[in-house]
Amino acid sequence: MRNRTDLALRLTEALSHNTPDLLRYLERRLNRDDAADALADLMTIGWRRANTLPAGPEQARMWLFGIARHVVANAARTERRQSNLAERLRETLRTTPAEVRSIDEDAEVRDAIARLAPDQAELVRLIHWEGFSIAEAGKILGISASTARTRYQRARADLKAALSLHGDTQIYARDNPRAIVAAAQSEQR
Known part of the structure; x- marks a missing residue:
């Protein structure tokens, strides 16, 4: 139980120290609304993967930015898929007989x-x-x-x-x- 409590404290500390920097990182890569959602995703993933949190504060910071990078990549893939789907739907509507x-x-x-x-x-x-x-x-x-x-x-x-x-x-x-x-x-x- 002590390890779990210690892990939760370390993750909470890493998140509280790095959240402003993480949010700025996400806002530079995504629009403001998507950045807030991405930060929530990042925190959820961080808690899910808390058992892999590195021990030192600098390593924890890099770990969180690594997660942020993956969240941005996932958001970009989602955006591409939605854009492709919208284009296919527009094409279907253009080619569907009246x-x-x-x-x-x-x-x-x-x-x-x-x-x-x-x-x-x-x-x-x-x-x-x-x-x-x-x-x-x-x-x-x-x-x-x-x-x-x-x-x-x-x-x-x-x-x-x-x-x-x-x-x-x-x-x-x-x-x-x-x-x-x-x-x-x-x-x-």
Whole structure:
């Protein structure tokens, strides 16, 4: 127990003596907000790795700056990943055909789906907009495939009725967003 207490005291002392210098080091390499977060990360890592804290104050200082250097490198990698992801998303949005994007933008269909029971609405969205099969959508929602089929049939009938009130009997199918779902019409005959 004495060793652990001694270690905690040494780390606390090293951190209190070096925190201002560590923060300045981090602020020179990162923006101010990120530097504060990086300092918190550095302290967390320091406490996690406290058993490797060198004995002397100068060695402890170098040890803390070594951790700071790794925290800065991790922050730079994170920034690059986020930037690359944002660029890929921008590219996807630029190259996605307008017809596909318009599925979500069609107010009448959105409103009709919003009037469905929440479980039916989510089922319709998963099937028609996200491209899952009825069984897959059921699994995502935590219901059996047969329950999903039954709910989907009800949802389709409710949507057909709601959209026909507006003169629009189109229900958006996965492969052709503007196709009329013939199955919904034939089931009502």
